Amino acid sequence: MELSDVGPVRVGGIEYSISEETEPFSNDEGTELMGEVRYDMAQLRVRSSMNAQLKPGVLFHELLHAILYQAGHMKQKESVVLALEYGLLDVLRQNPRLVDYLGLKKEG
Numbered sequence: 001m002e003l004s005d006v007g008p009v010r011v012g013g014i015e016y017s018i019s020e021e022t023e024p025f026s027n028d029e030g031t032e033l034m035g036e037v038r039y040d041m042a043q044l045r046v047r048s049s050m051n052a053q054l055k056p057g058v059l060f061h062e063l064l065h066a067i068l069y070q071a072g073h074m075k076q077k078e079s080v081v082l083a084l085e086y087g088l089l090d091v092l093r094q095n096p097r098l099v100d101y102l103g104l105k106k107e108g
């Protein structure tokens with residue numbers, strides 16, 4: 001499945017679009033980013049030129065920022081978001097029966 005097949009993602013009642021950016025983009029400090037969430041635009045941006053294996057993690061990371069923001073955490077500690085990104089993705093990927101039990105697996 002490609003990133004472009006995912007479509008918009010609903011977070012706390014807000015529909016975030018997903019866009020793959022061909023042009024590099026940076027944060028306010030000028031650091032080039034692999035992904036970014038634009039709360040004002042309800043947009044999750046992922047750099048299209050990066051290795052395809054990295055994109056799910058980057059999307060998941062930006063999604064976590066959106067989830068926290070929608071839950072009222074306007075300022076987020078990057079180390080906590082990174083820990084949740086790696087930790088949650090790893091647990092979900094390694095435990096298909098847990099994913100099933102949590103109702104995250106699509107039937108059929």
Ligand SMILES: [Zn+2]
Nearest residue numbers: 061065078081
């Ligand atoms: Zn982040």
